[in-house]
Amino acid sequence: xxxxFTSANLIEALLLGVALAMDAMxxxxxxxxxxxxxxxxxxxxxxxAFALFQMGMPIAGYFGGxxxxxxxxxxxxxVSFAILAFVGGKMIWEAVHELREPESCSPTRLTWATIGMxxxxxxxxxxxxxxxxxxxxxxxxxxxxxxxVTTFLxxxxxxxxxxxxxxxxxxxxxxxxGIVLLxxxxxxxxx
Numbered sequence: 420x421x422x423x424f425t426s427a428n429l430i431e432a433l434l435l436g437v438a439l440a441m442d443a444m445x446x447x448x449x450x451x452x453x454x455x456x457x458x459x460x461x462x463x464x465x466x467x468a469f470a471l472f473q474m475g476m477p478i479a480g481y482f483g484g485x486x487x488x489x490x491x492x493x494x495x496x497x498v499s500f501a502i503l504a505f506v507g508g509k510m511i512w513e514a515v516h517e518l519r520e521p522e523s524c525s526p527t528r529l530t531w532a533t534i535g536m537x538x539x540x541x542x543x544x545x546x547x548x549x550x551x552x553x554x555x556x557x558x559x560x561x562x563x564x565x566x567x568v569t570t571f572l573x574x575x576x577x578x579x580x581x582x583x584x585x586x587x588x589x590x591x592x593x594x595x596x597g598i599v600l601l602x603x604x605x606x607x608x609x610x
Contacts, residue, residue: 432564436565436570439545439548440566440569440573443542444573444574446503446541447466447577448577448581449599450534450537450581451578451580452581453529461529466575469537469542470568472542472545473542473570474567474570476543476545478559480545480547480550480552481552481563482553482559495544495547495607496609498540500604500607502536502539502604503540503601503604506533507598507599507604511594511597511598511601514591514597515594540607541603545566
């Protein structure tokens, strides 16, 4: 058995996974609020995409990040903000338009491209975490796997909550979801 694999390391990896999953959970909730009747395949695509990127970014950071870490760290907030501000702003604009003229607007639909952009935007900080793993000699298989599994399970749990809320609040939930995305983007830009 690998001496670096201890129960303390596993607990640390799971807690780190939950911490890194917070943005992905908030985005999953926003998406689910905006489209309560979302097809099951897209509902499952969100936790899968977020988990894969949350797992893959630390691994990429671990193996190649020391070369580009300063560049990624310098622009991560700006890139995350730009992506999330665009998606969130679009959601708010469409929801306000739908509230003003309900018959003329079709409901907002989450696209595959949007899911991909959100997965990238919410996992950029995990890249920097991967660089720190390399510097501290952490077991990247343990930590990367724990982060991915934790993100998947957390986002999956959020889907069930969001479905119930979205059906009840309609376009107002879309506005709230867009605001959440903008706030996450601002947090990334500030930090």
